[in-house]
Amino acid sequence: MTSLTKYGNWPVYAVWGLILAGAALSSAADSPEPTYHSTVSEVRLTLFATDEHNHSIDNLRSSDLAVVDNEFVVRKFRSFNLSSETNLDLVVLVDSSQSVLPHFRKEITEVLQLISQAQWTPDDNVSIVTFDGMEPHTICAGNCRSSFSADRAATLSTGGDTPLFDAMAWAARFLMQRRDPAVRPVIILFSDGEDTSSKVSAREAFEDLVMSEAQVYAVDVNRSVPASSGTLTLKRMAEVSGGRYVSIGEGAVKILHAVLDDLHSAYVLTYAPPASVAEFHSVRVLPTRNLNLQFRCRRGYYHPGSNDKKRSP
Amino acid sequence: MKRAFLLILLLNACSPFLMAQIGIYQHGSVVRMHMGDCVLARHGFMATFGGPAAPVAQEPCPEYTLLSDKVVFVIVGKSSNQLIPLAEIIDFRFHNNELAVRVDDAKRETKFTIREMILRSEWERTQQHIEERLRASYDPAVDRTIGTRNQP
Numbered sequence: 018m019t020s021l022t023k024y025g026n027w028p029v030y031a032v033w034g035l036i037l038a039g040a041a042l043s044s045a046a047d048s049p050e051p052t053y054h055s056t057v058s059e060v061r062l063t064l065f066a067t068d069e070h071n072h073s074i075d076n077l078r079s080s081d082l083a084v085v086d087n088e089f090v091v092r093k094f095r096s097f098n099l100s101s102e103t104n105l106d107l108v109v110l111v112d113s114s115q116s117v118l119p120h121f122r123k124e125i126t127e128v129l130q131l132i133s134q135a136q137w138t139p140d141d142n143v144s145i146v147t148f149d150g151m152e153p154h155t156i157c158a159g160n161c162r163s164s165f166s167a168d169r170a171a172t173l174s175t176g177g178d179t180p181l182f183d184a185m186a187w188a189a190r191f192l193m194q195r196r197d198p199a200v201r202p203v204i205i206l207f208s209d210g211e212d213t214s215s216k217v218s219a220r221e222a223f224e225d226l227v228m229s230e231a232q233v234y235a236v237d238v239n240r241s242v243p244a245s246s247g248t249l250t251l252k253r254m255a256e257v258s259g260g261r262y263v264s265i266g267e268g269a270v271k272i273l274h275a276v277l278d279d280l281h282s283a284y285v286l287t288y289a290p291p292a293s294v295a296e297f298h299s300v301r302v303l304p305t306r307n308l309n310l311q312f313r314c315r316r317g318y319y320h321p322g323s324n325d326k327k328r329s330p
Numbered sequence: 331m332k333r334a335f336l337l338i339l340l341l342n343a344c345s346p347f348l349m350a351q352i353g354i355y356q357h358g359s360v361v362r363m364h365m366g367d368c369v370l371a372r373h374g375f376m377a378t379f380g381g382p383a384a385p386v387a388q389e390p391c392p393e394y395t396l397l398s399d400k401v402v403f404v405i406v407g408k409s410s411n412q413l414i415p416l417a418e419i420i421d422f423r424f425h426n427n428e429l430a431v432r433v434d435d436a437k438r439e440t441k442f443t444i445r446e447m448i449l450r451s452e453w454e455r456t457q458q459h460i461e462e463r464l465r466a467s468y469d470p471a472v473d474r475t476i477g478t479r480n481q482p
Contacts, residue, residue: 083416085363085364085416088362088363088364089361089362090360090361090362090363090416092416092418292461292464292465293464294464303363303413303415303416304415304416305415305416305417305418306415306417306433307415308413308415
């Protein structure tokens, strides 16, 4: 009898339950589709392979190489593809300080013109940013292929100081904010490598660069012999990011070809990072068979868990 | 005489291949590699009476952790460019207190100083212990921040 009293009102509860469920369903239908987030820990490496004659290799297989990630040898990759299947997010950084742009305006204009007219895929983004004085100036963001012209390059304004590290950090964070795993971030930098007025330190700029995973193609406008400290800075930026260092003396067409050849001949591989408490993972790619193969890629990455910087451009 | 000399040369060149055929090599896999201190290999009379060692270039040497069936070897190269291809399986053999490594069908061997030898079972126990400690020190809050940061 007691139990009957206890559960005697079940039809009422059932009706209320149905009403509440219906209300919940209708509100779910009104709201946008639920988004599920999960943490995927994956390292993405863009790499270039050359043979003993420094020629690009276009038939590389994943079994030809191994990644040494913080000492651990990784041979099993989640994916391995030619990078031509990946879209680009390209930022062209131009040092527009008095010491650079007025002296190399013709050369830089030529390269910018070629870059804006190059054969990019429809989904590639090209941005052009100049830096002098206190902050970087965006000439065009993302849509430079359609909006940039030689006339505009010829009239780029020039300033006094050179905030190179500020500009590099800005570009890195700009790319980080737009980061999409399916897009490769790339920076083409025209500079003499000398910094005179940055608020950001060289170390911070390099850290941001590594975090952005962008490759730097450093175009050196220095013609001094022996190499200046600026040249060394540019070489270091290219080396750390797995990019390339080129001199403006090589000419606009050659510079463009160097960059485009690289962008089209790269491979992109992904793998699960080995367990480690280290914030920074050094990375090296080595051959599994042919010791004549040479690989170029970024020197390391910050483990996703350690990346808590939220500075914005 | 000339023929004998040629025969010796030929045998010498083919020796790693012959040894592979005979089955002299053991097999293993490199699981770790890093550039570390070079091992100064000075032994015997010269090490005792030869005076202080000549200054050695401060270049790092490659150090490999090589897993075989029963033993784990930590081997060190003698120069910074003494690299071995990181194939899944490599062949090696003992040679005068050193480890001679042969890779795939390479016709030559490269010799490494043995820095450490550990029983594989013991090495695996240590690795397991390290992994457990890593898992214990893992902070799930870190992953939550990643999830939040990646939200659109």
